[in-house]
Amino acid sequence: MATITLSVNFSGGLETLFANRTAHTVSIPARVPVDAALWDTWPAAPESAGAPDADAVTMKPADMAYLLHHLRTRVLTARPELFLEHGTVRPGILALINDADWELEGEGAALLHDEDEVVFISTLHGG
Amino acid sequence: MSSCGNPSTESDALMSRRPKFDKSKHCVKCKVALGNIVIRHAVYCKECFFSLVAFKFRRALEPFVNAKPDGPRRTALKPAGNLLLGFSGGLGSTVLLDLVHRSYIANRKDELRRDGGKDHPRHDKVWKRVIVCYVELCDALPGRKDKISEVAEAVAQYEGVEFVPLRVQDAFDPLWWRCIYGEDAVSQLRINLENDELTSMLTNPLSTNPLESLRSYLSSLPTSTAVCSALHALTRVLLLHTAAETDSSHLLLGTSLTSLAISLIRGIGQGAGFNIEQEIQEEWLSDIRPPNFDSNDRANENQKGVRVIRPLRDVGLKECAFWAWWEKLRIVGEDRTGWPDSRQEIGGLTKDFIMGLEKDYPSTVSTIVRTCAKLSPRGEVSGKCVLCERPAQEGVQEWKSRISVRTTAQSVDATAPPLPAPLQADNASATRLASHLCYACHTTLTSRSARPPPPLYLSATKTSSTTLPVWVAPRIMRKVGEDEMRATVQEFLIEE
Ligand SMILES: [Zn+2]
Ligand SMILES: [Zn+2]
Numbered sequence: 001m002a003t004i005t006l007s008v009n010f011s012g013g014l015e016t017l018f019a020n021r022t023a024h025t026v027s028i029p030a031r032v033p034v035d036a037a038l039w040d041t042w043p044a045a046p047e048s049a050g051a052p053d054a055d056a057v058t059m060k061p062a063d064m065a066y067l068l069h070h071l072r073t074r075v076l077t078a079r080p081e082l083f084l085e086h087g088t089v090r091p092g093i094l095a096l097i098n099d100a101d102w103e104l105e106g107e108g109a110a111l112l113h114d115e116d117e118v119v120f121i122s123t124l125h126g127g
Numbered sequence: 128m129s130s131c132g133n134p135s136t137e138s139d140a141l142m143s144r145r146p147k148f149d150k151s152k153h154c155v156k157c158k159v160a161l162g163n164i165v166i167r168h169a170v171y172c173k174e175c176f177f178s179l180v181a182f183k184f185r186r187a188l189e190p191f192v193n194a195k196p197d198g199p200r201r202t203a204l205k206p207a208g209n210l211l212l213g214f215s216g217g218l219g220s221t222v223l224l225d226l227v228h229r230s231y232i233a234n235r236k237d238e239l240r241r242d243g244g245k246d247h248p249r250h251d252k253v254w255k256r257v258i259v260c261y262v263e264l265c266d267a268l269p270g271r272k273d274k275i276s277e278v279a280e281a282v283a284q285y286e287g288v289e290f291v292p293l294r295v296q297d298a299f300d301p302l303w304w305r306c307i308y309g310e311d312a313v314s315q316l317r318i319n320l321e322n323d324e325l326t327s328m329l330t331n332p333l334s335t336n337p338l339e340s341l342r343s344y345l346s347s348l349p350t351s352t353a354v355c356s357a358l359h360a361l362t363r364v365l366l367l368h369t370a371a372e373t374d375s376s377h378l379l380l381g382t383s384l385t386s387l388a389i390s391l392i393r394g395i396g397q398g399a400g401f402n403i404e405q406e407i408q409e410e411w412l413s414d415i416r417p418p419n420f421d422s423n424d425r426a427n428e429n430q431k432g433v434r435v436i437r438p439l440r441d442v443g444l445k446e447c448a449f450w451a452w453w454e455k456l457r458i459v460g461e462d463r464t465g466w467p468d469s470r471q472e473i474g475g476l477t478k479d480f481i482m483g484l485e486k487d488y489p490s491t492v493s494t495i496v497r498t499c500a501k502l503s504p505r506g507e508v509s510g511k512c513v514l515c516e517r518p519a520q521e522g523v524q525e526w527k528s529r530i531s532v533r534t535t536a537q538s539v540d541a542t543a544p545p546l547p548a549p550l551q552a553d554n555a556s557a558t559r560l561a562s563h564l565c566y567a568c569h570t571t572l573t574s575r576s577a578r579p580p581p582p583l584y585l586s587a588t589k590t591s592s593t594t595l596p597v598w599v600a601p602r603i604m605r606k607v608g609e610d611e612m613r614a615t616v617q618e619f620l621i622e623e
Contacts, residue, residue, distance in 0.1 A: 011452065012218070012448065091485065091487075092482040092485075092486070096452070101163060101164045101449075103148060104170065107147070121448045121452055123218060123444040
């Protein structure tokens, strides 16, 4: 089981929630449990000790919903409520995958691949 | 607004969720390229997106550039004066500046170079001067950074654009006012905040500490919402007079479709329903004349009118954000630091509501703006409000008995009973400021909140009277005549 590496960018003030850094490199498992309730205990790197038996749970390729969970639990440094709301990004936050609106790829259901570029832009302080 | 709930949580129960875009992932315009962005269910490629936004910008601005509207034949753009752009550092005005530059400065230069045809009228610059004005609020609210130099740098990236920085306390600075309108126009008014009629008197000598005046003014306001509307109003009037000062015939604001919906709904909630039209577009004429004004000069007369236009009124914040990202624009950022807690403030709640709506039902927001644009306010205009310079409705006392939300409901329901008669005759004397204010400003100064806001400044103590912005006294004096003013001031002093 492998990991995929993504470049993740934050702009429009969102970077202040992510250690004041706009550019991040993020590694997530290539496949994750279908059941989101298991994500909290799922290791970020599958090879690490104590990894649960992947054969015992139904798996799916990593998607944006999983990336949001990963960012919230492992990358975010402040005020998660300003980033996520009801399991997706807050209204007013936009996402692009490889330069295209994530709405074209199904938002949370958009599948992610190695070396994908993901951008989050906040419009909340826009004039 | 809170009773409306959060559209993103309750929406599923109310309406079936529409897909975010219509079947194809290809651009609806060129039908060839793969899409990059979804705008209200329609998919656009990057290239078609850029021309779409530029088209919406020109469509909202160009029919209003010439002093008289075009006939059936389109004529060349010939504005009566210069262009002033109100810049907040936020997304909307950053994109607006980029569009103005690319449409009227950069493109024209390229065209000139390409054809070398200097004499052709098409190649004339549309605007002789393009001026960007930024109003710094850092001294008005605690904990904010002074961003003037950062904004200056961002503006300096555009060739052919002038920069005018102001501070919000300039609104209380007799020196600033004197620079525009000359010595004769300088006078100041203090109001008594202990009664709803807001009795006022001229100050002598002038108060020459604008920052102190500003802080005392803001501290005297009864609610956080009032502080927010006061700052918005001060900024707006500063921009209007700067337009007059720079001979600008047009003042452009970076209000996006999303922000317009927010401010329309907020305005109705705060009793500014009468000014819905002005929120969308307005024509402002300064009634104070600059010292060199020649009243026989017709051309001069025309030039003093300022058209306030929001060219991004059909462009949503999402489009602005994608434009800025793809154009790699530097966003200085509109600083929210120090603003009263946005969750408690009406504007903050409205914003959450509209943002949620736009996310799940992206077409609804433009419907709100279109609907508001059709609402025509009832009642006669009785001149302009001396504080915010928007049209005021006949008699504020009478008006207080109406609620603008109800007014709009009645314009739909023709069977509704007639409005109640005025509660009392408008017998306010000249120095009673209340009769020269619009409903929204009167509310800003007098409405009481069950829970008073926390003090803005630890040092400022609440006083029973406060100095008003520099434009109030000259306009009151123009309205009631200086002699009468003096007489009532005397009366007021004897009462003391
Ligand atoms: Zn296209
Ligand atoms: Zn007013």
